[in-house]
Amino acid sequence: MNAIAITKTKVDYDVIVIGSGIGGLVTATQLAAKGAKVLVLERYLIPGGSAGYFEREGYRFDVGASMIFGFGTEGTTNLLTRALAAVGMKIETIPDPVQIHYHLPDGLELKVHRHYEKFLQELIAIFPHEAKGIRRFYDQCWQVFNCLNAMDLLSLEEPRYLMRVFFQHPFACLGLVKYLPQNAGDIARRYISDPRLLKFIDMECYCWSVMPASHTPMINAGMVFSDRHYGGINYPKGGVGQIAQKLVEGLEKAGGEIQYKARVSKILLENGKAVGVKLANGKEYRAHRIVSNATRWDTFEKLLPPEQMPASEKRWQQRYQKSPSFLSLHLGVKAEVLPPQTECHHIVLEDWEKMETAEGTIFVSIPTLLDPSLAPEGHHIIHTFTPSWLEDWQGLSPQEYEEKKETAAAKLIHRLEAIFPGLAAGLDYQEVGTPRTHRRFLGRDDGTYGPVPSRKLAGLLGMPFNRTAIDGLYCVGDSTFPGQGLNAVAFSGFACGHRVAVDLGL
Ligand SMILES: NC(=O)c1ccc[n+]([C@@H]2O[C@H](COP(=O)([O-])OP(=O)(O)OC[C@H]3O[C@@H](n4cnc5c(N)ncnc54)[C@H](O)[C@@H]3O)[C@@H](O)[C@H]2O)c1
Ligand SMILES: CC(C)=CCC/C(C)=C/C=C/C(C)=C/C=C/C(C)=C/C=C/C=C(C)/C=C/C=C(C)/C=C/C=C(\C)CCC=C(C)C
Numbered sequence: 001m002n003a004i005a006i007t008k009t010k011v012d013y014d015v016i017v018i019g020s021g022i023g024g025l026v027t028a029t030q031l032a033a034k035g036a037k038v039l040v041l042e043r044y045l046i047p048g049g050s051a052g053y054f055e056r057e058g059y060r061f062d063v064g065a066s067m068i069f070g071f072g073t074e075g076t077t078n079l080l081t082r083a084l085a086a087v088g089m090k091i092e093t094i095p096d097p098v099q100i101h102y103h104l105p106d107g108l109e110l111k112v113h114r115h116y117e118k119f120l121q122e123l124i125a126i127f128p129h130e131a132k133g134i135r136r137f138y139d140q141c142w143q144v145f146n147c148l149n150a151m152d153l154l155s156l157e158e159p160r161y162l163m164r165v166f167f168q169h170p171f172a173c174l175g176l177v178k179y180l181p182q183n184a185g186d187i188a189r190r191y192i193s194d195p196r197l198l199k200f201i202d203m204e205c206y207c208w209s210v211m212p213a214s215h216t217p218m219i220n221a222g223m224v225f226s227d228r229h230y231g232g233i234n235y236p237k238g239g240v241g242q243i244a245q246k247l248v249e250g251l252e253k254a255g256g257e258i259q260y261k262a263r264v265s266k267i268l269l270e271n272g273k274a275v276g277v278k279l280a281n282g283k284e285y286r287a288h289r290i291v292s293n294a295t296r297w298d299t300f301e302k303l304l305p306p307e308q309m310p311a312s313e314k315r316w317q318q319r320y321q322k323s324p325s326f327l328s329l330h331l332g333v334k335a336e337v338l339p340p341q342t343e344c345h346h347i348v349l350e351d352w353e354k355m356e357t358a359e360g361t362i363f364v365s366i367p368t369l370l371d372p373s374l375a376p377e378g379h380h381i382i383h384t385f386t387p388s389w390l391e392d393w394q395g396l397s398p399q400e401y402e403e404k405k406e407t408a409a410a411k412l413i414h415r416l417e418a419i420f421p422g423l424a425a426g427l428d429y430q431e432v433g434t435p436r437t438h439r440r441f442l443g444r445d446d447g448t449y450g451p452v453p454s455r456k457l458a459g460l461l462g463m464p465f466n467r468t469a470i471d472g473l474y475c476v477g478d479s480t481f482p483g484q485g486l487n488a489v490a491f492s493g494f495a496c497g498h499r500v501a502v503d504l505g506l
Contacts, residue, residue, distance in 0.1 A: 013039045013287040014504055016277055018264045018303070019443070021049030022486050023477030024293030025247040026083045026493025027500070032256035033086045034497075034506045039285060040248075040256065041277065043263035043443055046241070047248050049293070050442055051486055053241030057429055058376040061330045061383060062240040063441075066365040067099065067345050069224065070487030072231020075149035077223065079490035080243060087250025091242055093234035094370040101343040103419055104203060105352050108196070111343065116229035123200075133191035137201070140187055144179050144222025145230065147172035153491055155498040156481070157465045176219070181458035184221035185213030199352050206355055207347050207363065208485060210323045210387065215453050217460040220482055227487070235344075235370040243486070263443075267292070267303045267473065274473035277303075289472055289500050296479035297322065297445040310469030319462045321454040323484075325435030325447030327359065327388035329409050332429030335378050337420050344369045346419060359386045359408065362415060379428055382420070384412055390435040390446040405432040450478035466496040474500060 015031050017024045020042040032038045046052055050064040070080035071093045084090055099112040110126065113119045120138065124131045150172045151165050166173045188201045198213075205216035208224055236242045248258055267290055268276040276286035292299040300306065300313045346364035354360035368380040375381050388408075396404060409432050413424050438447030453462070463481040466474045476496040478484045 010286065011288060012285045013037050015039075015289045015291060015500060016041065016285055016287040017291045017293060017476075018267075018277060019043075019049060019293030019477070020047035020244065020248070020258060021293045021477050021489065022051050022080075022243065022247070023480075023489035023493045023496075024049075024291065025244055025251065026079075026490050027291050027293070027476050027496040028256055028258075029083060029087045029247055029251045029254065030494060030497025031501060031506075032251050032254035034501050036501065036504060036506055038251070038256040039287070040251065040258040041262040041264050041279065041285075042258060042260050044441065045260050046244070047258065047260075048241055048244030050444075051240050051244055053239050056330075056431060057332070059330075059332045059379075059381055059429060060239050060241070060374045061381060061431070062365070062367060064240070065363065065385075066235060066240055066367040066383065067096075067233055068093075068235060068240065068243075068486055069227050069231065069233065070490055071234035071236070072227065075230070076151060076153055077145070077149045077227055077487070078231050079153065079487050079494060083490050083493065084243075084246055084250065087247070087254050089246040089250040091246055092237040094237060096233040096235060096344050096370060098343045098345075099228045099233050100207065100345045100347055102200075102203065103346060103348045104200065105350055106196070108200065110200075112228065114229060114232050119229070127194055127197045130192055130194050130197050133193070134197070136191040137188050138225060140218075141184075141222045141225040143175060144219055145226030147175040147179075148219075148223065149230070153494055155466065155495040155502070157467055157495070157499050158502055161498070179218045179222065179459070181461045182218040183214055183456070183459055184216045184218050187218055188213055199355075203347065203349065203355060203361070206361065209452070209483070210449060211452050212356070215456055217463075217482065219460050220485075220488065223487070224485075233345075235367060237371055237373075239367070239371070239374055264294075264303060267299075269304070269470070273471040288504060289474065291466075291474045291476055291496060291500065293475075293477045295444050295448065295477070296451070296475060297448075298443065299475060301445070304470070312464070312469045316462075316464060319454060319457060320451035320479075322446050322448035323450055323452040324358065324387040324389050325438045325444075325449060326385040326433070327408055327412070327435070328383065328385040328433035328437070329412055330429075330431040330433070331382040331384065331413075331427060332375060333380050333382055333423065334426040334428060335380055337382075337423050337426035338366070338369075338380055339420070342366065342369065342420075348415065348419060350415070356387075358388050358392060359411070362386050362412065364416070382416075382423075384416060386412065388435055390439065393434045393436050401434075401436075405434060408432070450484040466492065466499050
């Protein structure tokens with residue numbers, strides 16, 4: 001396919017996408033499927049970014065979490081299924097019967113079953129006096145989800161789409177308009193008063209938004225708290241890395257291109273318009289539209305001159321801050337370490353005061369319980385991670401850095417012995433990642449997990465869509481509406497692809 005020729009200067013592509021995270025790849029595949037000439041530039045060796053993988057001694061580890069939303073088969077919110085289908089791809093998935101097994105302070109033990117009513121019964125059995133409030137809160141989440149799940153999910157920056165969707169689903173649209181400025185904590189407090197139950201709701205939010213309920217947008221809570229029972233949590237066979245691999249396969253089949261080890265060092269501007277990119281190796285490519293899947297901090301402070309940062313970006317940086325990064329422990333363990341009936345995902349916290357502190361909450365994923373092929377026979381993967389800030393890992397000598405990693409890993413393993421007795425003795429392989437690792441391999445400023453509100457905001461209202469103040473430049477991924485999460489960045493990719501396609505007249 002030929003690039004659309006508008007200017008006299010040679011234009012190599014219709015669209016260049018910087019980065020092959022799931023946000024970037026969904027944008028690229030959506031556009032390639034519509035006939036655009038697309039190039040994806042990825043600085044690393046494989047695609048996927050936070051949803052990538054690495055292999056060591058017979059284990060295939062997911063870089064990020066293994067709890068995947070968006071692989072349902074019904075409705076419109078199954079965005080990973082739909083993104084793959086758009087380029088003729090499909091992934092076999094394995095359903096997870098329990099989203100999370102919580103191990104919380106004061107013996108609060110609870111499983112979030114895929115079956116909604118079973119989850120509610122388990123929660124109500126612990127808080128019988130709040131039975132009504134529990135139902136009313138989670139039922140409101142369903143109202144949000146049902147609105148979203150009724151409509152085509154595309155760019156909210158495209159007036160003709162908004163008009164169409166409003167005429168097709170007026171009540172669903174008005175429902176969403178009502179929830180857009182709200183946070184989950186305010187709605188929970190309307191129905192629930194038990195402080196311990198409210199702390200539980202905080203943890204329900206924190207474990208994916210890294211913010212308590214008061215700072216977690218209700219739209220996102222509605223998606224997560226309902227889709228886990230609707231489409232469910234489904235693990236891609238062969239590991240999370242399969243999602244990006246298949247999207248790349250589909251991209252190439254649709255005529256798109258991807259280059260690895262291609263680090264973009266600069267977005268090229270002419271008369272204030274983004275017209276191309278320059279790679280670290282000096283090569284330059286030009287395109288009609290540039291999409292950045294790097295974080296907004298990386299895009300506007302490193303790929304563009306920071307002294308020319310648009311006022312809207314400065315305002316965004318005041319509203320949102322970088323969430324912590326993670327200390328990640330990738331463990332290979334003997335199978336007998338896991339008690340029978342162990343669930344795939346766990347959250348461990350011993351003291352409510354520490355939920356948001358560094359190395360407070362522990363997240364655990366054991367993907368081999370769903371797909372045993374990811375580890376050598378008789379072994380499992382235990383991926384455990386906990387919030388950690390870059391500054392705690394800076395200014396260390398190589399030896400001090402190694403020692404700090406060892407100490408932090410030993411502390412985590414010791415805490416995990418509470419749910420997996422014998423873990424330390426059953427270790428077969430161990431690799432520790434720090435915020436420095438995330439910064440280096442994912443190219444994310446300070447290794448951040450993504451933006452979080454720096455103060456209480458009105459739900460999702462402050463989160464920017466895909467267009468930026470710079471003509472021809474778009475952002476996609478978790479620093480755009482609606483934020484972190486694979487299904488969330490897939491939405492951002494659908495929206496970005498849609499907006500760019502309309503702008504290109506495709
Ligand atoms: N369970 C889950 O839902 C789950 C699991 C894993 C990851 N995640 C989420 O995925 C989201 C991230 O997705 P995303 O699409 O925003 O981005 P991403 O950070 O995953 O991907 C960005 C990509 O851009 C590349 N890149 C950065 N700068 C570059 C440059 N200058 N030149 C070339 N390439 C460059 C990086 O190498 C990376 O591959 C996060 O929110 C994360 O939490 C969620
Ligand atoms: C027209 C008118 C009037 C109006 C209009 C309105 C409208 C239409 C609106 C619309 C809106 C929309 C579309 C929206 C959308 C949204 C979305 C899609 C959202 C999504 C979301 C998602 C999410 C948030 C997800 C997330 C997830 C996550 C983050 C996950 C994570 C996980 C992890 C980390 C795990 C951990 C744990 C353990 C391990 C335990």
